[in-house]
Amino acid sequence: MAKIVKIFETLRNNWKKSVFGTVALVYGVDYLMYSYESRQMMRAYCEAAREIGEAPMPVDCRPRHITVILNPAANKRKAKKEFEEYCAPLLYLAGLSVNVVVTGKEGQARTLIEKLEEATDAIVVAGGDGTLSEAVTGLLRREDGTNVARKMPLGVLPVGKTNSIAKHLFSQSADDRIKLLAEATMAVILEASKPLDVIKFQVLPTDGNEGGKPVYGLAGLEWGAFRDTNARRDKYWYFGGLRGYAAYIFAGFKGEKTITWNVQANMEYSPPCNGCSNCYEQRLDLHPDQAQSKSWWSAFGKRQPGSVVPTVDYRGKVNEDCRTVRKLDVATSDFSLISSNVSKEHNKVPQLQVSFGPEHVSYNDFVKEGWRRENGEDPSRPCKILAKEVKLWPVQAVKHQDNATASSTQDNIPTGPKDIEKWISIDNEDYEVKAVHATLLPNLVKMFYSPHVIIK
Numbered sequence: 001m002a003k004i005v006k007i008f009e010t011l012r013n014n015w016k017k018s019v020f021g022t023v024a025l026v027y028g029v030d031y032l033m034y035s036y037e038s039r040q041m042m043r044a045y046c047e048a049a050r051e052i053g054e055a056p057m058p059v060d061c062r063p064r065h066i067t068v069i070l071n072p073a074a075n076k077r078k079a080k081k082e083f084e085e086y087c088a089p090l091l092y093l094a095g096l097s098v099n100v101v102v103t104g105k106e107g108q109a110r111t112l113i114e115k116l117e118e119a120t121d122a123i124v125v126a127g128g129d130g131t132l133s134e135a136v137t138g139l140l141r142r143e144d145g146t147n148v149a150r151k152m153p154l155g156v157l158p159v160g161k162t163n164s165i166a167k168h169l170f171s172q173s174a175d176d177r178i179k180l181l182a183e184a185t186m187a188v189i190l191e192a193s194k195p196l197d198v199i200k201f202q203v204l205p206t207d208g209n210e211g212g213k214p215v216y217g218l219a220g221l222e223w224g225a226f227r228d229t230n231a232r233r234d235k236y237w238y239f240g241g242l243r244g245y246a247a248y249i250f251a252g253f254k255g256e257k258t259i260t261w262n263v264q265a266n267m268e269y270s271p272p273c274n275g276c277s278n279c280y281e282q283r284l285d286l287h288p289d290q291a292q293s294k295s296w297w298s299a300f301g302k303r304q305p306g307s308v309v310p311t312v313d314y315r316g317k318v319n320e321d322c323r324t325v326r327k328l329d330v331a332t333s334d335f336s337l338i339s340s341n342v343s344k345e346h347n348k349v350p351q352l353q354v355s356f357g358p359e360h361v362s363y364n365d366f367v368k369e370g371w372r373r374e375n376g377e378d379p380s381r382p383c384k385i386l387a388k389e390v391k392l393w394p395v396q397a398v399k400h401q402d403n404a405t406a407s408s409t410q411d412n413i414p415t416g417p418k419d420i421e422k423w424i425s426i427d428n429e430d431y432e433v434k435a436v437h438a439t440l441l442p443n444l445v446k447m448f449y450s451p452h453v454i455i456k
């Protein structure tokens with residue numbers, strides 16, 4: 001008894017240490033439980049992959065060959081370790097022939113795929129949204145790109161920091177990182193694929209400036225105060241898991257200096273179309289299957305699960321509305337243009353969703369809305385427009401291009417603060433604000449996905 005009393009006395013006299021110890025213990029136990037459960041789960045996935053690998057194959061059949069493009073820098077350089085721990089073992093157990101190409105610098109995923117000659121059955125991106133967008137850009141910049149993209153499946157192993165496409169492809173596993181990685185790897189192994197939309201971003205030529213080559217994205221474009229705040233969240237790392245919430249509080253205070261609170265753009269857009277004679281030329285998804293080309297990827301070309309081939313001849317269809325061009329001047333602090341790939345609604349007609357919030361946002365509303373988004377709720381932006389094509393001329397950016405220096409640019413922004421952020425995100429990659437033409441290319445790439453979770 002005396003011993004117990006003594007223990008209590010010690011605890012009371014050192015209450016700070018006791019509280020700390022208890023918290024550490026709770027976290028420790030929680031961590032051990034999670035890592036134990038993860039190990040059990042990985043064992044089940046390995047078992048499933050091994051069964052597939054051990055299934056007998058016809059004698060004349062070569063093992064499936066996949067090319068993995070791994071971005072080791074993704075997710076603060078943890079990508080390679082995660083790939084090796086949770087993805088690679090499953091791929092090898094399933095008997096795939098895997099060629100892992102590690103990128104050395106930014107932009108290399110794109111150039112690697114642009115120049116890829118190796119015969120392969122699938123390209124698998126191990127990285128975040130940025131690497132995936134680079135890969136799609138590389139693929140579609142190839143001469144044979146659009147033809148290949150419709151047939152050769154792409155995979156994603158979500159080892160990045162932001163994996164929004166993967167989280168939509170594997171929504172049932174989105175909350176558990178290890179499960180998400182394992183499910184995505186199993187999808188590559190099991191080969192079920194579905195078509196995704198692509199958005200083509202082409203910089204609009206301005207006096208004397210060519211537009212350059214297009215960039216392609218699968219998720220979309222984000223611009224404004226919420227994007228800027230989100231891009232800064234890691235500055236508040238010491239808040240741990242609450243850094244996102246903290247970012248909104250601080251951005252709201254200091255934001256006048258560094259955050260895009262308000263910019264205007266002139267917008268032109270055309271409404272969505274289900275396919276007609278007017279958009280036929282541009283809409284590759286409406287075209288019948290091209291003759292088999294003898295290109296690098298088709299060396300093993302017998303496998304083409306789920307090719308997207310239309311059954312209707314759209315050249316005879318008339319849709320008067322398709323040619324319509326509408327104009328709108330937008331002023332907002334929060335702008336987004338997304339594809340259906342990352343929208344929760346199921347849309348029959350292919351469409352881009354443009355949405356934007358009010359012109360001015362109060363500190364309270366900003367933090368409230370930011371916190372809502374941190375809680376995983378959908379952004380609330382009262383204005384919504386559906387389109388198949390959008391041209392945006394940011395009022396600020398046009399002036400920015402006229403005057404080469406950044407300082408003279410800012411003099412031209414009537415309501416804008418100094419040092420305004422001039423960046424937007426496309427698939428979570430940063431780009432300078434410029435006049436841009438965004439075009440929806442429906443069902444252009446095929447991606448591995450899982451129709452249901454493989455291991456519960």
Ligand SMILES: CCCCCCCCCCCCCCCC(=O)OC[C@@H](O)COP(=O)(O)O
Nearest residue numbers: 212213215263264265330335394431433434436
């Ligand atoms: C009120 C609402 C305002 C909304 C305004 C949003 C304006 C967004 C402008 C986004 C511009 C994005 C341009 C991305 C494309 C881009 O910058 O491509 C660069 C390529 O060519 C160069 O590629 P490369 O030749 O490979 O180096």
Ligand SMILES: Nc1ncnc2c1ncn2[C@@H]1O[C@H](COP(=O)(O)OP(=O)(O)O)[C@@H](O)[C@H]1O
Nearest residue numbers: 073075103104105106107128130131160161162
């Ligand atoms: N070897 C590398 N070193 C540094 N950056 C790289 C390398 N390979 C790719 N990148 C770049 O890393 C950036 C982030 O990649 P991303 O896939 O979006 O991961 P994350 O979600 O972790 O940010 C991309 O812009 C990509 O071009």
